[in-house]
Amino acid sequence: MKRQILALLAIFALLLPSGAMADPADVSAAARGVVRVVIMGTDGQRIFPVSHGSGFAVTPTRIVTNSHVVMEAVQDNTLRIGIVPPDGDEGAYAKLIAVSPGNDLALLEIVGSNLRLPPLTVSGAGDQDGAEVSAVGYPMNVDQAQGLNMSDIFDSQPPVKSRGFLSGSRPSRQFDTILHTAPIARGNSGGPLLDSCGRVLGVNSFGADSQGGDAEFYFAVSTRELLPFLRDNGVTARTNALPCRSLAEVDENERERIEREQLVARQDLAERAEADRAKRERARLEAELAVTETRENQMAIAAVLLLIAVGGGVIAYQARGTAGQERKFAIASGIAAVALVAALAVWFTRPGLDEIDRRVAGVMQAGPDEGSDAAASDDDDPGAIDMSAQARGDGALTCVLQEDRSRIVGAPNEEVEFAWADNGCVNERTQYGFASGVWSRVFVPNEEAAVSVNRYDPASRTFRTDRYLLGRAAMDEARAARSAYTAPKCGSEGAASRLGDLQGAVTSALPAQPNERLVYSCEEKTQR
Structure with missing residues (x-):
């Protein structure tokens, strides 16, 4: 039994x-x-x-x-x-x-x-x-x-x-x-x-x-x-x-989320490409009609002016050498000369076929048509990222915990606040390191038996903390590796890359997977 x-x-x-x-x-x-x-x-x-x-x-x-x-x-x-x-x-x-x-x-x-x-x-x-x-x-x-x-x-x-x-x-x-x-x-x-x-x-x-x-x-x-x-x-x-939830489940959900975002981005790109194609075709059709009409009008004007020049020439030729026809000759020959010059000018200044391409390029560079869906600002797109703080290089941020993207085994803070600068400075004392395209900071506390690796992605405004809950021996090893270097002064020349290299001594001693992963989504801090 x-x-x-x-x-x-x-x-x-x-x-x-x-x-x-x-x-x-x-x-x-x-x-x-x-x-x-x-x-x-x-x-x-x-x-x-x-x-x-x-x-x-x-x-x-x-x-x-x-x-x-x-x-x-x-x-x-x-x-x-x-x-x-x-x-x-x-x-x-x-x-x-x-x-x-x-x-x-x-x-x-x-x-x-x-x-x-x-x-x-x-x-x-x-x-x-x-x-x-x-x-x-x-x-x-x-x-x-x-x-x-x-x-x-x-x-x-x-x-x-x-x-x-x-x-x-x-x-x-x-x-x-x-x-x-x-x-x-x-x-x-x-x-x-x-x-x-x-x-x-x-x-x-x-x-x-x-x-x-x-x-x-x-x-x-x-x-x-x-x-x-x-x-x-x-x-x-x-x-x-x-x-x-297991970390594998969190990673799988994150992979699926990224794939969904990429699919939406590809669909948006395809829609924009289709809109651009339609706009280009419409602009080309309009340019072809306008250029063709202008060319035909100028060619017609040049033909009329050429006829006037020929007529004036004929009259001048007939009056040439005839007594009493000097004035008539002068007027007719002058009209013929002016008309000929004008005909040549109108003919050679008519737009060529390459003008069509120039007009199409001008329309495409002018941006989306006013009032079209593509002309909507990023503020109308709930998925758009406000890059103003990133463009400035700094800004006070409020980061909110994303439970669906995290593996939470403890009782973490629901919000994290810090000020980010494009050189990796969070404040006057805290410098983030930069290595392999990632901004990170390793924290090895003297009291708590846990190592935290914080990462921040300015492009997506995502703040992530991986926490490693270690035993005494592993914690002693991490503290020894951390005490072996001094973090460079925040904002000093090359500080981010130097710190990124130095932190590797700690991270290389950590387990392959953290016990806890906390993912925060950050926005500019609002004034209260």
């Missing part, structure tokens, strides 16, 4: 859309904030562990766990609560902020230590039956299988990750829980149950008693219990209610 159930679950997993599969990088990123919660006693000479469970950060210094994990410390004030992070050697003590046995939740705060943890994001999307989930924590049976004893739990160890599926939401033990099949054991209590993007769906609490049966199910305190508990204790959790 158990094999049949597992086979059905495997088949179901294959039927799930690709975006529903857990991303190991996201689960690993969330695991950076999952800690071992140790209840410690002392005999006056040594400190020894009494029990342990799991917990996870909701702020850099505050940790959620189960109330039953810390209940011994609540009942015995000689016991202390220790926090062991997943990597490094910086353990810490914690004090109890709140405990709620009614829904098996407790809130701890790190004290007397500089230890800071990356907070996990809580999912606000609700339960999705059948979705893949991951449980993260420190099960005792794994410690035992490794040959670790209780004293070894003071050493940092990466948490264990297990996968399963959501099996429904139901109240249990007088509080709201969600049912799942991601295996947990003693020691997992207080650890997070994560969705495919590494967001918290619940706090693992206990397992079902199978009583020798085949199926095993586990319960996690739902976020419908967790979020009010945090609010009541002054914690504003990072939440995200957006659907979980």
Whole structure:
């Protein structure tokens, strides 16, 4: 029976859309904030562990766990609560902020230590039956299988990750829980149950008693219990209610969007080309008629003038040498000469056939016909890009998050504001680097365990942030690469290209894919 159930679950997993599969990088990123919660006693000479469970950060210094994990410390004030992070050697003590046995939740705060943890994001999307989930924590049976004893739990160890599926939401033990099949054991209590993007769906609490049966199910305190508990204790959790999408899905959607835009652009180009062709044909027809009429008129005038010249010449010839006809001769010969010159002038100044091409070119260079669709300004086109700020080279910009173009696993800013200049200066201190045709800036903070690579495209006014959520070793490597160079002064000669080359030392050490991609569409900042 158990094999049949597992086979059905495997088949179901294959039927799930690709975006529903857990991303190991996201689960690993969330695991950076999952800690071992140790209840410690002392005999006056040594400190020894009494029990342990799991917990996870909701702020850099505050940790959620189960109330039953810390209940011994609540009942015995000689016991202390220790926090062991997943990597490094910086353990810490914690004090109890709140405990709620009614829904098996407790809130701890790190004290007397500089230890800071990356907070996990809580999912606000609700339960999705059948979705893949991951449980993260420190099960005792794994410690035992490794040959670790209780004293070894003071050493940092990466948490264990297990996968399963959501099996429904139901109240249990007088509080709201969600049912799942991601295996947990003693020691997992207080650890997070994560969705495919590494967001918290619940706090693992206990397992079902199978009583020798085949199926095993586990319960996690739902976020419908967790979020009010945090609010009541002054914690504003990072939440995200957006659907979980893979980066491959985002890239595919972006490719399709670009193809649609290119198709529209090609159609627009074809329409413009057809409009130009029709306009050129109309202009040529009009030019041919006008030039032909002018040529024929001037040729007719030249013919009349030539006849007048011939007539005057005949009269002058007849009057030539005849007594008393001198005046007649002079007038007739003068008329003949003037008419001949005028006929030649009119004939040689008639427009040639090349005048047709010149007139057509003049009409085409004059721009769209007034009142035509093509004469509409860019302001009438909702897809047109206002290039005025780019033409000036700078401008204050407001950038709005485009959820449909982003992969969002945390709780990002909805808007970003900055002033852009054509030399890559955002402000007096922040210079963007330019390499391979891309403007970018790499941020490696000292506190947060994440590297951000910001990119800005002035042509499309698109601002993009790729966030890499790194473990301690990878973060140390990124910080070392960043500290090896000094960013050139903003606006100095060649600053953009130099910074573009220097940043390569950091980006080359980053994973192939970011955990989060935030895409913003920017416009000139409006005055309020």
